[in-house]
Amino acid sequence: MESIADPELTDATLLPYEQVDVPVLIIGAGAAGARAAIEVVQEGTDPEDVIVLGKRGHGDAHTTWARGGINGALGTHDPEDDWTVHAADTLDEGHFVNDPSKVETVTKQMPERLHELDDWGMNYSRTDEGEIDQRYFGAQSFRRTAFAGDHTGESLLDTLVERAQSLSIPYRENVMITSLLTEGETATGAVGVDLDTGKPVVFNSNAVVLAAGGYAAIYNRHTSRDDENNGDGPALAYQAGARLMDMEFVQFHPTGMAVDETDEEWASWSGRLVTEAVRGEGGRLHNSEGERFMKRYSPDQMELDARDVVARAIAQEVAEGRGTENGGVYLDISHRDAEFIQKRLPRMYERFQSLGVDMAEEPVEVAPTSHYGMGGVAVDETGETDIDGLFAIGETMAGVHGANRLGGNSLAETVAFGTVAGRTIAARGLGSPVLDEEVVETQVAPALATLEELTNREGQYAPRAVFEELQSVMWDHAGILRDGETLESGLEKLETIRRKAQDLTVGGRTSQSFEVAIDIQFMLVAATAVLRGALEREESRGAHYRTDYEEIDPEWQQNIHFEQADLGGMATSVEPVESPSEAVQAAIDVGYELDYHQLE
Missing domain, CATH: 1.20.58.100 (Fumarate reductase/succinate dehydrogenase flavoprotein-like, C-terminal domain)
Structure with a gap:
């Protein structure tokens, strides 16, 4: 990797910039970006030919806020579970507008990926026998969500960062990418700004990986941290000429914090995620009249029905006047003892304890909040976009989740497609990049x-x-x-x-x-x-x-694509969804389904 300060320019008025020549540029330092970088290097690429960029400090990515778990059909408690049932649950939750091949890419890999993370030192919660423990999550037929207390994303990213550092993979903090560079239909790098110095940086590359998150924070009530998930990844790809897909599908998580926004101590917590793990460990939803209302909406799956079902139920309760003072409902896990809650949900317990609420003694107020964009950049089976050498993975990509994401699948997608994209890039044996003068003149x-x-x-x-x-x-x-x-x-x-x-x-x-x-x-x-x-x-x-x-509408079992129109504006087109493989279709036909009452 070569960095060039203030190169001589043909145009003397051009704003001075730093040029960095690096074959593989990874934009986004969360789980997807880190896992892609690891795979590129493990497959034989010189670490100095890779750089991982973060918009924030290294190890401080949005991945850390994914609390509840990561899916993989290990069968720790339910040996009848396997990857085909995981795929069937994912397609069913996505209302069958997912890309079945991408779903299989994730579900087939995940047992291996989970064990790999274990080998790298991930701090999983474990059974009494020492196996990776697994819990129920909403709309899953079996207990397949592996976890580390209620800080799974944090533990996952810590593990990946440590692995990347052991491989001497370079990274750079506090750099915001503002546009991508292309030559014809091929990605050639990116332009950004060093947020510490204010100096522009031009990255000259042969492969670019967008792992920059999603777009759930385009809503004012959301689970993301401030100024994250604003659509950077999808927008960068779109502006470079790639297509987007299924952007209308935005998941509203049922349980964001509902707070008094006039209270300074609480206001900053509005909409922040109360992990699904609270319900996975037996948390119950009650309206202001004390009724456990999910009995009316979903008597079999109760609080662990699909996220869209539970979110709409809460919205309906509030709309009909059975909401709390702060416009939500109550989530109560006080029937569990304090020791259990502190062990299984330590971060949640600590958060509310710091705000003066003891989850072991009283309920907390929750309401739906924007949480995840199922849409994103349209990619092929390796995560590559319409633009050669431009990959989009993690929440930046579309295709895995369809119309609604299965809880625990977001972290799974990051490590699965990070692996696939990284392996694909490494196999190309990229040489030294050359920044074409025309690209400098017409794009830089x-x-x-x-x-x-x-x-x-x-x-x-x-x-x-x-x-x-x-x-x-x-x-x-x-x-x-x-x-x-x-x-x-x-x-x-x-x-x-x-x-x-x-x-x-x-x-x-x-x-x-x-x-x-x-x-x-x-x-x-x-x-x-x-x-x-x-x-x-x-x-x-x-x-x-x-x-x-x-x-x-069965006629709408299709994906909507978005691309730049020739005369400006945004053009849309519709494409049919492929059929699942025979193995997955067989699992769909069996009709596996969670029975909530197994928890009671």
């Missing part, structure tokens, strides 16, 4: 000019205010319950926000306002696709619920 120069123009801009609107306005529009116009008129109105409001985004007051390149201004552009791409897809899909399927088209 305009990208740098855009960054320079944005720096210290004087406009009418504050970036944070426009950012939050966009989030509010998405919650109000493309939330849990949708209809055509509301979606149309949302698109109109986005146009107003788009105009405001061109008239912002922005500080220097190390300022938060600069980063937020760029985030808004990414968010506009993702938000437009969500609204367009939700308007076009005239049915209700999984997490997408139209009050004016309440039933599933």
Whole structure:
């Protein structure tokens, strides 16, 4: 890997930049990016030919907030479970608009991936016999969710970072990528900004991996940390010419924290995830009248029905006046003793304890919150996009989850497709990259000019205010319950926000306002696709619920693709879904299903 400071430029007015020549560029330092880097190097690539970029400090990625577990059909407690049943559950939860081949890629791999992580030192919770323990998660037929207390994502990322460091894989912190570079139909690198120094950085590469997260934080009530999951990954790919897919499918997790937002101590916790593991360990939902209301909505699966079912049930209870003071319902696990809760749910117990609530003695308030985008970048069986050498993995990619994600499958997808993409890249034996002069003139120069123009801009609107306005529009116009008129109105409001985004007051390149201004552009791409897809899909399927088209329409067992139109704007097209393999279809036909009452 070679870094060149302030190269001589043909255009003397070009903003000075640092050039980094590295064959494999991985954008995103969470589980997907780390696992891809590990595989590239394990397959024989020199570590110095790889770099992993993080927008935050190394080891501080959104993966750490995935609490509940990671799926794989180990059969620790239920030996009848296997990868075909895992695939069947995933397709069923996704209402059969998942890509079956991608589902199989994940479910077949996961037993091996889980044992591999164990070999690398992951701190799994274990049975009395010392095996990797597994718990129930919503809509899973068997106990297949491996876990490390309720801090699985944190333990997973710690394990991967330690493994990457043992392989001497280089990484770089606090770099925000603002655009990708291509030559014809081939990826050649990226342009970004070092957020510590404000200096632009041009990465000259032969393979680019987008592992930059999803787009759930385009909503104002979400489980992501501030300024994460704003659609960076999908938007970067789209702007470079790749297609997006199924962006209308946004999962609203049933249990985000419902708080008094006028209380300074609690306000920052609004919408933050209360892991599904609380319900997986027997947590019960009650309305303000003390009724365990899931008996009316799902008498067999109760609180462990699919996330979309439970989220809509909570929304219905609140809408009909049976909600709590803070617009939610109660989640109660106080029938379990304190020792059990502290062992199985340590982070949740500690969080609420710090806020003065003892989960072993009283319930907590929860309400639906935006959690995960099932859509993303359209990719092939290796994670490669329409652009040669550009890969998208983890929450940035589409195809695995369909219309609704099975809990515990997000972390599974990161390590499964990180492995596949990394292996594919390593097999290509990439040589030293060459930054073509035409690419500098036609792409690098305009990208740098855009960054320079944005720096210290004087406009009418504050970036944070426009950012939050966009989030509010998405919650109000493309939330849990949708209809055509509301979606149309949302698109109109986005146009107003788009105009405001061109008239912002922005500080220097190390300022938060600069980063937020760029985030808004990414968010506009993702938000437009969500609204367009939700308007076009005239049915209700999984997490997408139209009050004016309440039933599933078999004709809509299709994927919606989004791409840049020749004359500007966003074009959509529809493609049919492939059929599952015979082995998976057989598991679907058996009709395995969780019976909640096994827990009682």
